[in-house]
Amino acid sequence: MWHVDATHNTFITTGNAGPESTTAEVSLFYNGGKNKYRLERKLSPGQQLWLDVGQVIHDQLADSDGQTLPSDTMSGSYELRDLDHQTVGQLYEGKLIIDKTYGHASYGCGTCCGYSVPTLLPDPFAGPPGIDNTDVMQSTEQCGGELVDLADDAYNWQSTNTSVATLPTKVLHTVANGSATGSGEVYVQADKPAPRCPMAYYTPQQPVTVCDFTVGPSTVYAQNCTGQSQNNNNFSATITPSSCLPDSVKSKCGASWVSGNIDLVGSPTCVFNLGPPSATVTYFAGPKLPNGSAGTFDVTFDLYFDSLKADIARYVTATSECP
């Protein structure tokens, strides 16, 4: 903490120990942490930012946002941030509180703020083919407990099966049904063992499932093409991979006329909770066309996958062959 009153003063410093310039930010929190005084400064390698908090208050020096610390402010917590280096910081720090009554000074030490082991989100990922998803490499910063996204600092992105999904950057692209594992690597300051914040490589992984299905058959055989009595034909959806299960309540099926002498009767009877999704289509057929069929119709399955939180619609145009 920092402490300034008639008998105390506080100095805070931070310096750039890295090989390149960086932007350092000092934040002094006050009013129970509700307000902050924020000083931002570009530091060349070796350069140091120095803050005499007593002078800041006494002289009402404005911060980088034009704010001043109220003159009756006496204590609070503080933070130092390297704004240009989120994962591998270059800043060292020092703080000194002086008790002018007895001439004592006590050095404090800030705690470095490492990151917990990150996870690649969504974990697991499941989606239909042909979509892009921006992944999040989520970690918890140990000082404030904030969730941070390290994906922009990650590299070596890859997928174990690029015919299913690619992950060349943090954007995951689904290609075709199947399973894969995505991963990215990041080099950060770890949160253990505290308070050292040693550098660590992390490679979080993301199971990826791309769900898809086909509808069949494309040729069915009418029981008659007299146009006088109903025909029934069964259709089904073949889902891959088999771990993709459709929601039996939210999924739908339907049929629609395409060509020829087909007269659909009502809506198909859909079954989603017994094995593969199936639909029974009822229709009148006939008279027979010169090609031997009665005509064609579409059968559509609109399957909702809870794992995807999305639905996929696929259909088949079925030809009804006459006896």
Place this chain on the structure above:
Amino acid sequence: MKLFDREPDDKFAVHILRAPMMALSQPDQGLGFPAGTTLIPRIFMRNAGAGAAQVSLSVDWRAENKTGSVAPPPVVLSPGEVTVINLADQQKSLQIPPDATWGTVKLTYSGKRAELVAVALSYDEDYRYGLQTPFSENLSHKWARRYVACRCNA
């Protein structure tokens, strides 16, 4: 209390220790010491390793309106040897200006972590007024200090 943690399986590496707030001979007015107080800034170093250690030293000093840097000759310490470097000598010889109030001391050595035990302190000759500065080799993207006691590690 300052602790120096050593780990048996620690690897040899170049270590850079920094003491970023060492008071120099002329105390900053913000310290509130009585007028005329003169500090004696000294760096104690002990080689706690099994072999000789060469320690490079640099001091980035700051006065009210100027900054600069000096690098005294490296020091070689035998195992167990203790030495004291008096920065007041640097100020007397004008390598560091007499009106410089603060210094950031940087010590570099090769070896295992915490093999070099270093403390920087600046007290007047009666040890009535003064400061003791911890060294640390930690760098970070973020530092925070809340309302809790702290434990400083090398």
